[in-house]
Amino acid sequence: MDYEAKKRFLCQYVEGKGEIAALKNDLEFWRGVGESTSAGSGSIGNHSGGSKVESAAVHIAQIERQIDVDIKTCEETRENVRNALERFKTGKYKTILCDLYIDGKSRIQIANDRGMTIRAVNAMIHRAIDMIDI
Structure with a gap:
């Protein structure tokens, strides 16, 4: 996929x-x-x-x-x-995807919750989606 x-x-x-x-x-x-x-x-x-x-x-x-x-x-x-x-192996990537795709948090909320920039959150989400095995 x-x-x-x-x-x-x-x-x-x-x-x-x-x-x-x-x-x-x-x-x-x-x-x-x-x-x-x-x-x-x-x-x-x-x-x-x-x-x-x-x-x-x-x-x-x-x-x-x-x-x-x-x-x-x-x-x-x-x-x-x-x-x-x-099935996701890495906890931080799993958590960020759960925040976005299960809890429905915005990328801004995720960035604020984690003390990250939106750019860093976007990069992390992109890497996590690439890594996930569906």
């Missing part, structure tokens, strides 16, 4: 977490639409309000199903990434 393929493999988990967070934001939006429409419609027979509530309910159901699928996929991906990192 080349460098770019390894990097894409490692990025999957953090990206999956981001997708789940975005879906949760969408879910909250549609719940708010449903609640405000049903509360403001006044009567159940209101066609306009009813269709908005129905539309919100459909969106909510779709998003909830997608979140369930994404969570299962994300858990599997996390396990695959963790397994790859567990």
Whole structure:
């Protein structure tokens, strides 16, 4: 596996977490639409309000199903990434990859946590990705 393929493999988990967070934001939006429409419609027979509530309910159901699928996929991906990192022989490289690709820390956070420059962190990440056996 080349460098770019390894990097894409490692990025999957953090990206999956981001997708789940975005879906949760969408879910909250549609719940708010449903609640405000049903509360403001006044009567159940209101066609306009009813269709908005129905539309919100459909969106909510779709998003909830997608979140369930994404969570299962994300858990599997996390396990695959963790397994790859567990096979890593050097602790400092393993830790920096865990910080980046499991914990989702930024390179700036990693540099600050370790008292390193971003340039040094970037070089270390690059070497670690080259060295990892996936």
